[in-house]
Amino acid sequence: MVIARLRAAGCVFAEDETELLIATARTPAELAAMVERRALGLPLEHVLGWAEFSGLRVAVDPGVFVPRRRTEFLLGRAVALGRRAARPAPAPVVAVDLCCGSGAVGAALAAALERVELHASDIEPAAVRCARRNVAAAGGEVYEGDLFAPLPAALRGRIDILVANVPYVPSEEVGLLPAEAREHEPRVALDGGADGLDVLRRVTAAAPQWLAPGGHLLVETSERQAERAVETVARSGLVPQVAVSDELHATVIIGTRPAEPAAVTVEE
Ligand SMILES: C[S@@+](CC[C@H](N)C(=O)[O-])C[C@H]1O[C@@H](n2cnc3c(N)ncnc32)[C@H](O)[C@@H]1O
Numbered sequence: 001m002v003i004a005r006l007r008a009a010g011c012v013f014a015e016d017e018t019e020l021l022i023a024t025a026r027t028p029a030e031l032a033a034m035v036e037r038r039a040l041g042l043p044l045e046h047v048l049g050w051a052e053f054s055g056l057r058v059a060v061d062p063g064v065f066v067p068r069r070r071t072e073f074l075l076g077r078a079v080a081l082g083r084r085a086a087r088p089a090p091a092p093v094v095a096v097d098l099c100c101g102s103g104a105v106g107a108a109l110a111a112a113l114e115r116v117e118l119h120a121s122d123i124e125p126a127a128v129r130c131a132r133r134n135v136a137a138a139g140g141e142v143y144e145g146d147l148f149a150p151l152p153a154a155l156r157g158r159i160d161i162l163v164a165n166v167p168y169v170p171s172e173e174v175g176l177l178p179a180e181a182r183e184h185e186p187r188v189a190l191d192g193g194a195d196g197l198d199v200l201r202r203v204t205a206a207a208p209q210w211l212a213p214g215g216h217l218l219v220e221t222s223e224r225q226a227e228r229a230v231e232t233v234a235r236s237g238l239v240p241q242v243a244v245s246d247e248l249h250a251t252v253i254i255g256t257r258p259a260e261p262a263a264v265t266v267e268e
Contacts, residue, residue: 002035009039017044024048043180053104056111060102061130065189067104071165073250074220075105077243078163079112081216081254085160092117094212096155098147098164098203099123101189103131103140105163110138119143121150124186147199148206159210162217166199168192168225196225197232204236204255211238211257219253229253 002021006014017038025031038047045051045066051058053067054075060066082093092115097106100120110116118140122128128144135142143150169177169190181190192198200219207217217238221229226242230253233240238255245251 002031005035005039009041011038020044020048024050041179041183043184046184051102051104054108054112056104056108058102058104058107059130059133061126062184063126063186064124064130065101065127065185067102070245070248070250071105071220072108073243073245073248074163074165074218074252075108075112077252077254078105078109078161078216078218081218082109082113082116082161085214085216086114089115091115093160094119094155094158095161095163096120096151096159096210097131097135098162099166099199100131100135100142101127101165103127103134103142105165106131106140107134107138109161109163110135110140119151119155121145121147123147124188126186127189147202148210151210156210158212160212160215162207162211162215163219164200164203164217165220166192166203168196168200168221170194170196195228196222197228200225200229201232204232204238207255208237208257213257214259215257217255219255221251221253223251226251226253 002018003014011017021034025034034047043066045060046062051060051067054072085093093113094117095109097120100122103120106118106120110118118138120131121143123146128142131142167190171191174191230240233255241254243252
């Protein structure tokens with residue numbers, strides 16, 4: 001009956017979704033309510049209350065951006081760079097998940113790195129509440145506010161890995177997104193301004209002051225926006241690099257703060 005109800009509502013993966021709903025519901029009444037919410041068009045993750053991200057079960061509350069599979073590519077690059085940035089124990093890698101949404105990227109980064117000092121921030125109160133639950137296991141702190149504004153000042157010049165999956169859909173195209181995103185994710189999580197790069201530009205302009213020498217900024221963008229995003233990163237003084245995954249249809253721009261030149265001793 002559940003499969004039939006979901007199929008009738010247009011769910012393409014009705015069988016798989018049914019298994020997840022049955023496994024998550026604690027009572028038949030809860031299952032019936034969940035099936036109805038899904039049939040009404042709520043994203044599956046909002047109905048379940050969680051999403052799988054890089055093998056982790058991440059809490060996702062209603063009104064919070066659902067982490068996308070393609071963002072696992074950004075995560076993979078961040079993990080690789082974080083491992084290279086690792087210093088001798090007990091010094092942690094300092095990581096910040098800006099525009100954190102549910103905190104999925106930060107939580108997965110912390111799970112993959114051995115020692116990490118994790119900070120995250122978002123402007124949406126619902127996202128901040130949700131992220132607090134997800135990054136708690138890693139001892140991470142989550143702050144509410146505009147981009148870098150709520151971060152502790154002591155992080156300036158200390159961040160090794162700065163991940164920012166900013167909103168990057170051009171304003172005019174938000175209306176073309178699937179209804180699940182358009183109707184159930186906040187516009188602030190999707191809309192990146194006229195060309196989709198407004199938030200990326202703001203993050204990039206401020207990043208050099210927050211990154212440690214040799215630290216990396218990683219932002220997700222679209223293939224179409226990559227060239228302009230690279231120019232923006234280069235203008236900020238960071239060294240840009242583009243990483244692409246054909247499998248996940250993902251494009252990530254990495255901006256690296258040049259390492260400080262070694263001090264030169266002049267002998268008299
Ligand atoms: C595309 S979602 C990404 C969420 C999460 N990083 C992920 O990958 O699942 C973008 C997030 O940026 C947040 N955001 C948008 N503008 C912001 C701003 N000015 N300051 C802080 N967060 C912002 C939104 O609330 C949303 O949670």
